[in-house]
Amino acid sequence: MTKAGKTILIVDDEAPIREMIAVALEMAGYECLEAANTQEAHSLIVDRKPDLMILDWMLPGTSGVEFARRIKRDDITSEIPIVMLTAKGEEDNKVQGLEAGADDYITKPFSPRELVARLKAVLRRTTPQGVEDPIEVSGLLLDPVCHRVTANEVPLEIGPTEYRLLQFFMTHQERAYSRTQLLDQVWGGNVYVEERTVDVHIRRLRKALGASHEHLIQTVRGTGYRFSTKAS
Amino acid sequence: MTKAGKTILIVDDEAPIREMIAVALEMAGYECLEAANTQEAHSLIVDRKPDLMILDWMLPGTSGVEFARRIKRDDITSEIPIVMLTAKGEEDNKVQGLEAGADDYITKPFSPRELVARLKAVLRRTTPQGVEDPIEVSGLLLDPVCHRVTANEVPLEIGPTEYRLLQFFMTHQERAYSRTQLLDQVWGGNVYVEERTVDVHIRRLRKALGASHEHLIQTVRGTGYRFSTKAS
DNA sequence: ACGTAGTGTTACAGAAATGTGACATGCCTG
DNA sequence: CAGGCATGTCACATTTCTGTAACACTACGT
Numbered sequence: 001m002t003k004a005g006k007t008i009l010i011v012d013d014e015a016p017i018r019e020m021i022a023v024a025l026e027m028a029g030y031e032c033l034e035a036a037n038t039q040e041a042h043s044l045i046v047d048r049k050p051d052l053m054i055l056d057w058m059l060p061g062t063s064g065v066e067f068a069r070r071i072k073r074d075d076i077t078s079e080i081p082i083v084m085l086t087a088k089g090e091e092d093n094k095v096q097g098l099e100a101g102a103d104d105y106i107t108k109p110f111s112p113r114e115l116v117a118r119l120k121a122v123l124r125r126t127t128p129q130g131v132e133d134p135i136e137v138s139g140l141l142l143d144p145v146c147h148r149v150t151a152n153e154v155p156l157e158i159g160p161t162e163y164r165l166l167q168f169f170m171t172h173q174e175r176a177y178s179r180t181q182l183l184d185q186v187w188g189g190n191v192y193v194e195e196r197t198v199d200v201h202i203r204r205l206r207k208a209l210g211a212s213h214e215h216l217i218q219t220v221r222g223t224g225y226r227f228s229t230k231a232s
Numbered sequence: 233m234t235k236a237g238k239t240i241l242i243v244d245d246e247a248p249i250r251e252m253i254a255v256a257l258e259m260a261g262y263e264c265l266e267a268a269n270t271q272e273a274h275s276l277i278v279d280r281k282p283d284l285m286i287l288d289w290m291l292p293g294t295s296g297v298e299f300a301r302r303i304k305r306d307d308i309t310s311e312i313p314i315v316m317l318t319a320k321g322e323e324d325n326k327v328q329g330l331e332a333g334a335d336d337y338i339t340k341p342f343s344p345r346e347l348v349a350r351l352k353a354v355l356r357r358t359t360p361q362g363v364e365d366p367i368e369v370s371g372l373l374l375d376p377v378c379h380r381v382t383a384n385e386v387p388l389e390i391g392p393t394e395y396r397l398l399q400f401f402m403t404h405q406e407r408a409y410s411r412t413q414l415l416d417q418v419w420g421g422n423v424y425v426e427e428r429t430v431d432v433h434i435r436r437l438r439k440a441l442g443a444s445h446e447h448l449i450q451t452v453r454g455t456g457y458r459f460s461t462k463a464s
Numbered sequence: 465a466c467g468t469a470g471t472g473t474t475a476c477a478g479a480a481a482t483g484t485g486a487c488a489t490g491c492c493t494g
Numbered sequence: 495c496a497g498g499c500a501t502g503t504c505a506c507a508t509t510t511c512t513g514t515a516a517c518a519c520t521a522c523g524t
Contacts, residue, residue, distance in 0.1 A: 023337070194503065220379050232380075232389070393511080428513090432473085433512085
């Protein structure tokens, strides 16, 4: 696992293929989302913001190419890299696919290893350092570019896990998350740790934030935690 | 409550293995069914409708894969997630297994913890969770996403049971419920508590709502309680 | 007005959830 | 290889929640 777990969206109408890809990617440390059609894909894109999308050429309804074009046309989603899947021998598609905005192109059948390798390559060249904007909440500033957190201009000492946790919270404010959800989102889907581990890291995060900001991390008893500027 | 215990069916011809798995799952709060062969499994599926099935690769008679395929082909049972067990070193099976419709795949030997974790993950991603819309009634707002209740924008301090009670009332307005019904609906079917307990929680809920909104919870003398915007 | 059943209110002990500090382990750096 | 993080887990402390009982109050029939 090179960087923080990336989220990959797999769009294919054949469940077995989806699963196979998902397993391969998960073993490589990525988090997977799956969609059987462009509609499901669209909602997942909107609310989970995947870092990359694997798109089958053949899809019921809107074709893969058309969908890719649509994604690339929309400002909000156009930054998401697309890897297209296509059956072998259809080399012509390649051109169309790349023109539609795909960033890479893989021919079926392919080995999981090949898939992961290409995908890494795409991510490497399409993830520019620092397209992410800093987030600020009542004096607490998280800057993904500098990978640094400051409270009222004062740099905070914060561990890697706590940083990811805080980043997740600051990008998902005002909403309660269960320990399980946090493990999924912050630790990455396929890690097997105790739920109580979350509590410990919450504790460490609060301590790191200090008295001035620890109240932003709220306990939702019986449920989990929430990042909120409003008092509880 | 929503967290009602899931039922897991374990299909394996070796009794010790079955037992081990069953113990691990029961400790994690799941209800277990056991079957030594596909016939037993089939009847259990039909009349107990498990939420998930753990299926050994090697089975006498019909093989595990073949059985999985059959399950997935039948409309009635195809929704049941399947986790396959296989001996180590048989990586090839993985693909076959997943193609047959398995939702995850675990290699023996495995730790109970891993088993439970993977199983949770499968259940999580195969149990669609409905859209949770906020509900608002005369300034009182319950937002399931934030897991928070506000009265005229001001967050309320409210305990878990009171929250569930209020959520139930707000989704079932203008109708009287007996204490027994409330225990069923809010506490969850098979709990053994005094009816008077409801009164106490109603009291706590009213207090939490404060003077501005407690009138929404109305006493229906001789019957129970009602959530209504109209004065009684 | 009186009594009685039904409900409101409070206090409290046991249970459950969360907070907290310490420790073992594994990883990386020097 | 020593030593310093980072991390996950545990054990124990603390807080919060829950159900019950006991008592106070209210509504209703007589």
